[in-house]
Amino acid sequence: MQAVILKGIGGFYYAMDEDGRVHQVRAQRKIRRERLKPKVGDRVEISPGEGEEDGWIHQILPRRNELVRPPVANIDDVVVVASAAAPVPDLMMVDRLLINARRARIGVRLVITKCDMDEGGSEEILAQYRGAEVSPMKVSAVTGEGIDALRAALRGRVHALAGQSGAGKSTLINALYGLELETGDLSQKIDRGRNTTRSCELIPVPGGGMVLDTPGFSLLETEVFDPVEIKDSYPEFVPFEGQCYFQPCYHALEPRCAVRDAVEAGQIDEERHARYKSVLEDMRQRWRDRYD
Numbered sequence: 550m551q552a553v554i555l556k557g558i559g560g561f562y563y564a565m566d567e568d569g570r571v572h573q574v575r576a577q578r579k580i581r582r583e584r585l586k587p588k589v590g591d592r593v594e595i596s597p598g599e600g601e602e603d604g605w606i607h608q609i610l611p612r613r614n615e616l617v618r619p620p621v622a623n624i625d626d627v628v629v630v631a632s633a634a635a636p637v638p639d640l641m642m643v644d645r646l647l648i649n650a651r652r653a654r655i656g657v658r659l660v661i662t663k664c665d666m667d668e669g670g671s672e673e674i675l676a677q678y679r680g681a682e683v684s685p686m687k688v689s690a691v692t693g694e695g696i697d698a699l700r701a702a703l704r705g706r707v708h709a710l711a712g713q714s715g716a717g718k719s720t721l722i723n724a725l726y727g728l729e730l731e732t733g734d735l736s737q738k739i740d741r742g743r744n745t746t747r748s749c750e751l752i753p754v755p756g757g758g759m760v761l762d763t764p765g766f767s768l769l770e771t772e773v774f775d776p777v778e779i780k781d782s783y784p785e786f787v788p789f790e791g792q793c794y795f796q797p798c799y800h801a802l803e804p805r806c807a808v809r810d811a812v813e814a815g816q817i818d819e820e821r822h823a824r825y826k827s828v829l830e831d832m833r834q835r836w837r838d839r840y841d
């Protein structure tokens with residue numbers, strides 16, 4: 550029968566079948582030999598165990614998409630969570646999450662949370678993502694603002710929440726679905742120097758969708774790829790593509806670049822473009838060193 554892997558712990562996997570029953574299964578030797586490691590979100594062919602016995606995974610069905618860290622597959626949307634208040638949002642991290650999700654062909658959405666403590670922070674963030682096609686939403690887990698609208702937007706979809714430690718991902722999932730995932734206050738996170746959320750588990754939610762909580766600072770691992778492809782993850786550059794003097798153009802330092810002109814004219818956010826240039830520089834370095 551077919552099932553979806555909800556979580557994996559030490560060689561055991563928990564796979565949910567079409568009737569919502571969860572089976573404890575292990576990967577057949579054939580799969581291990583092929584060096585295929587089942588991932589959370591994988592659709593698998595299983596035979597359930599009898600009684601106390603474990604069942605077996607016979608086959609991993611082809612993946613629609615996958616991420617390296619956390620190792621998950623077949624996600625519809627990555628919901629990037631950033632805080633309107635503390636911790637000060639790390640927008641470089643937001644940009645990198647967007648790039649990774651878009652390269653993996655996963656939908657993206659930017660959610661600004663803690664809007665009950667907003668003193669203008671949310672508008673400052675949103676201004677930088679005008680034209681970036683991130684379907685932004687503002688929410689607060691304290692007042693409930695925006696929670697129903699976000700739940701409706703995510704209905705029936707498999708979505709992973711990602712973003713900085715302390716941004717409020719687990720708290721938001723609890724508010725959306727009435728769950729009791731562990732959350733932690735900011736001072737504690739700094740003292741302990743680690744994330745509150747550490748595991749990676751898909752949770753079925755009403756409406757046929759599933760949610761995945763992730764630890765802050767995960768989802769960031771990028772493969773090394775040709776730096777000229779980074780701009781493909783910036784929808785706000787698209788209207789100017791093909792209008793630059795040099796082709797292909799990196800939209801970084803080249804003269805007579807239509808994207809840089811658009812930045813000067815205020816049509817593309819300056820800080821987002823500045824961060825783009827440093828992501829580009831970093832990838833150029835890694836691309837040059839890729840055979841070392």
Ligand SMILES: Nc1nc2c(ncn2[C@@H]2O[C@H](COP(=O)(O)OP(=O)(O)OP(=O)(O)O)[C@@H](O)[C@H]2O)c(=O)[nH]1
Pocket residue numbers: 662663664665666688689690691712713714715716717718719720721731732733734735738743744745746747763764765766
């Ligand atoms: N005022 C306010 N505080 C919030 C809101 N959402 C989360 N918080 C607080 O922010 C802190 C961090 O929340 P978590 O949900 O643990 O953050 P996280 O993103 O899951 O963090 P990691 O698991 O470490 O990645 C907690 O003290 C929450 O109570 C909100 O909407 N408003």
Ligand SMILES: [Mg+2]
Pocket residue numbers: 718719720731732745746762763764765
């Ligand atoms: Mg958490």
Ligand SMILES: [Zn+2]
Pocket residue numbers: 793798799800801803805806807808809
């Ligand atoms: Zn250009």
